[in-house]
Amino acid sequence: MVTISDVAKRSGLSKSTVSRVINNHPYISKEKRELVQKAMEELGYYPNPAARRLRGQLKSTIGVIVPRIVNPFFSYLVNSIEQTAFEHNFQVLIFQSNENKEKELSFLNLLKTRQIDGIILTAIENDADTIHSYTQYGPILFCNEYLNHSTIPSIRVDQSKGAYLGTKHLIEQGHSKIAYCTGGLFAEDGKDKDRNQGYQKALNEAGLSLNPNWIFVDQHSIQDGKSVLQQILKMDDRPTAIFTGSDEVAAGVMIEANDQNVKVPENLAVIGFDDQPLAEMLHPKLTTIKQPISLMGEKAVEGLVTMMQENSTIPENIELPVELIERKST
Amino acid sequence: MVTISDVAKRSGLSKSTVSRVINNHPYISKEKRELVQKAMEELGYYPNPAARRLRGQLKSTIGVIVPRIVNPFFSYLVNSIEQTAFEHNFQVLIFQSNENKEKELSFLNLLKTRQIDGIILTAIENDADTIHSYTQYGPILFCNEYLNHSTIPSIRVDQSKGAYLGTKHLIEQGHSKIAYCTGGLFAEDGKDKDRNQGYQKALNEAGLSLNPNWIFVDQHSIQDGKSVLQQILKMDDRPTAIFTGSDEVAAGVMIEANDQNVKVPENLAVIGFDDQPLAEMLHPKLTTIKQPISLMGEKAVEGLVTMMQENSTIPENIELPVELIERKST
DNA sequence: AAAAAATCTGAAACCAGTTTCATATAAGTT
DNA sequence: AACTTATATGAAACTGGTTTCAGATTTTTT
Incomplete structure (x- = not known):
């Protein structure tokens, strides 16, 4: 292991000077700087990060x-x-x-x-x-x-905006019965989570009211999406569109829809969240909210x-x- | 920042003894060990990893x-x-x-x-x-x-075994015209890569010969898979089955097949590699080689x-x- | 020309640990 | 009782860097 002392010895200078060169301190003569650099190169020297970190220098x-x-x-x-x-x-x-x-x-x-x-x-x-x-x-x-x-x-x-855009888009497509899937309904302080606000805002603007049966909480995976579709199919009053919390949940909904002969978007419009590569692979390709x-x-x-x-x-x-x-x- | 010296002072012992306690050295009396542990706890002491690493101790x-x-x-x-x-x-x-x-x-x-x-x-x-x-x-x-x-x-x-199993499976399903997709054909030493050997071994055992037109090299992505299917459709003599190097390439093949009204597995059997979650999401669900x-x-x-x-x-x-x-x- | 400021360098202290060395006591052997 | 051996502890050296302090030299200002 080559140390700073080896470099100092080889260049005929002190550890201090070598250290100054390493750290680009001012007030070193060009001459000495080059001596040090030459010695470092010849020896294949790399400063030991543990030592630098110890002195409180290195953040890496x-x-x-x-x-x-x-x-x-x-x-x-x-x-x-x-x-x-x-x-x-x-x-x-x-x-x-x-x-x-x-x-x-x-x-x-x-x-x-x-x-x-x-x-x-x-x-x-x-x-x-x-x-x-x-x-x-x-x-x-x-x-x-x-x-x-x-x-x-x-x-x-801006999660709220995302949910708002998605829900508004569904409304513009003529839907008034819009289901909503989310990971969780409430933030840690008991207030509504941002996305939910966007969903409600879009509904309110269109004069639509929220149907609690169409709200699905704690949905995360493809499997969750499949089960959401199954639940929807059991309802007498079914939503015609669904806003999901992630492309994966949307994928689950669409895969199950396909298995159950529910046509997307004719019988059920689906919108995802994230814009993962997955979104372009599904059939039909998934409308979604893209996060940067x-x-x-x-x-x-x-x-x-x-x-x-x-x-x-x-x-x-x-x-x-x-x-x-x-x-x-x- | 609480140091080992602080612990030493507080416990009325030396740094050496504290260090020994930290590192579970033998030959420390129960009495002193407890003194040190008490002091460490009271001070909320955590050894500095940079210092330990410097002395060549810590591997983390x-x-x-x-x-x-x-x-x-x-x-x-x-x-x-x-x-x-x-x-x-x-x-x-x-x-x-x-x-x-x-x-x-x-x-x-x-x-x-x-x-x-x-x-x-x-x-x-x-x-x-x-x-x-x-x-x-x-x-x-x-x-x-x-x-x-x-x-x-x-x-x-055992990549070779994987390709062998997959190819053999296709042969057992009655296929004799089996295309093959891979990332690369040769290993760094110029020898055939393992998977290719498995593919060829299965063909040889069935007395089938390899058609160079049906070998696709450098295929990695979903997009690559799509393009493979397009190339196959342009052929006069088309393969009836395809072994792909990854579930993603397989997905591309199947997505494009669906778009082009090629039925899987009737018109083209597809087998993937990896067994990613993706494999269960495709329609039809993807036969694949599972890697642990x-x-x-x-x-x-x-x-x-x-x-x-x-x-x-x-x-x-x-x-x-x-x-x-x-x-x-x- | 004298004083002040800027430039340059090295010795020694420092960071927070571990290890070696020396030494003291206790326990076990002949 | 004398001699090993095992147990237990601390002082000091060591890890490989950075920083402070002090001093020397050069340059600039008055």
Whole structure:
């Protein structure tokens, strides 16, 4: 292992001078700088990151917590985060919370023990106070999530707008009986979640009232979507359109619809959320709300990198725009 | 920041003794051990990983290189690796090579600079000698990849068997005109890749000869699959069945087949590779070769952890079994 | 020409741990 | 009782860097 002392010896200078060259300090003569650089090259020297980190210099690792990496939404988000981090010379430590409070905590603790220099949280399992208490150990940033009244900066999309756009689109297609699938109805503070507000707003504007039978909560997977369609088929008063919380749930609805000879969009219009590659593979191709996943990842990394710099201002909350992608399922 | 000196002071003992307690050394009296533990708890002390790592003690981080995390095969593999690493108290640094030599190298360099304590390579971009030269800096293990004549241990599935099973299955269904899609035809040493051998072996056993027109190379994506079907439709002598290199390519073939009114499996039998969730979503459901992805991830982490321990033997190459999952597309 | 400021360099302290070495006491053997 | 051996602890050295402090030299200002 080549150390800074070896470089110092070889160049006939002191460790201090070598260190200054490494860190681009001012006040080194060109002559000595070149001597050091030559020696470093000849020896194949690389500074030991553990040593730099120990002295409090090195910041190099971003931790990302996702519920599950196999969920395409999150694998695309991680993709973007990794690419952006690489451009900023940061590495990405990945964690899956598996929707488990303890696992999330054990990851947050890596911030406390200085194993990571900042965290991007893409989902929250523990309560606001707990999460908040970790901000004392290092920068934390939400991506695709947020807590009300929290000072933790967040990068997210305008979910309410997404649901509004989707629901309004269905209404414009002539539908008045619109079902709604979601992951959860309420945010952690008991208030309605953003998406639901968008759904209701669109209904209200059209003078439509909400039918509680058509609201499906806790729907996440393809399997969930299949079961939603089965439930709909059992109803006497069936919705003619459905807004789903994710392309996967939409896919489940459409696959089951196909199996049950329910025609999409004639008998049931379906709209998804995310615009995953999946959306273009389905038959008919899925109309969906596109989230700017890549952009979210970029902004999240950039925000966190800013926070990790000394004396930097905390980035603002950013709300990114969503977009209706009209295909053939509506 | 609470340090080991603070703990020493508080417990009235020396740093050495505290360190011994932390590292479970023998020859510490119960009495002192408890004093130290009490002090650590009272102060909320956590050893600084950078300091431990500097002294060469701490091994905590596994690097994983995948071509792209959004490829479901790799996101499932990473999922398994992360879960297993967590159980072994290791963290996972994730890298995407994007099939880029330089990016792969820059990640391998993290081993040299001690930012990671071992690497799992799930794909190889650089040549054998280059990869090999990095083994001097730390343990490297292949997962889903290997180099012939290499001393680097590998965890992989029996690809040849997979192709053999799939092709044989098609033959048993009465097909004699069987097309073949693959990522690449030759391994890095110029020899046929394993899968191709399995395909040819099955053909040979049935006394069938290979039609070069029906071999499609460099096929990876859904889009590739679509284009394969279009090419097949232009042929005078069309295959009646196709073995594809991945469920995604198979999906592309089937989606395009549906658009072109080619009935699967009546007009064209399709078989995939991987058994991704996608396989069950297609219509008809996709017959495919199942790879034990989770098991591969587990074995890879366990192998690497073994290699990271001092004086440990290098794990053997492990070849995991594949399985034919018969569904409705054949 | 003198004073002040800017440029350049090295010795030593420091970061937070682990390990070696030395030493002391207790326990076991002949 | 004398001699090993096992147990237990602390001081100091060590890991590989960065930073402070002090001093030397050069350049600029008065």
